[in-house]
Amino acid sequence: MGNDVDWVRAFNRLFEIIDSEGPAFYSGPRFISKVREVGAFLPSYDLYIAQRRQRRKSTTRRDYFYDILLELDEPLRVRLFHLILDDVETHSPERVRELRAFLGGAIPRPVNLAPR
Numbered sequence: 001m002g003n004d005v006d007w008v009r010a011f012n013r014l015f016e017i018i019d020s021e022g023p024a025f026y027s028g029p030r031f032i033s034k035v036r037e038v039g040a041f042l043p044s045y046d047l048y049i050a051q052r053r054q055r056r057k058s059t060t061r062r063d064y065f066y067d068i069l070l071e072l073d074e075p076l077r078v079r080l081f082h083l084i085l086d087d088v089e090t091h092s093p094e095r096v097r098e099l100r101a102f103l104g105g106a107i108p109r110p111v112n113l114a115p116r
Contacts, residue, residue: 005103007077011066013099014081017092024088031065034087038079040072
């Protein structure tokens with residue numbers, strides 16, 4: 001399932017969509033909220049940014065969105081992509097359609113959220 005997805009390219013395409021002005025724009029808090037919808041734990045936006053600063057990591061949206069994405073297990077990553085694409089589809093239907101095609105067989109499926 002989606003093991004052959006080029007996540008760098010997929011992320012770059014997604015970021016082009018959610019970095020545009022208007023209703024498709026994803027702020028840090030909006031992105032973190034969407035990540036939480038897939039069941040991943042993240043602290044509040046303010047705390048997350050403070051932790052990145054303490055670790056001397058970049059606090060630019062592009063960098064920490066990408067870091068968060070890569071920290072997710074692949075099923076959660078796929079689910080997050082599709083939730084965001086569902087959210088912005090009406091604002092950028094052509095680009096969303098292209099990204100869904102690029103994702104190919106990476107389809108969201110139920111994820112076991114039991115603690116490890």
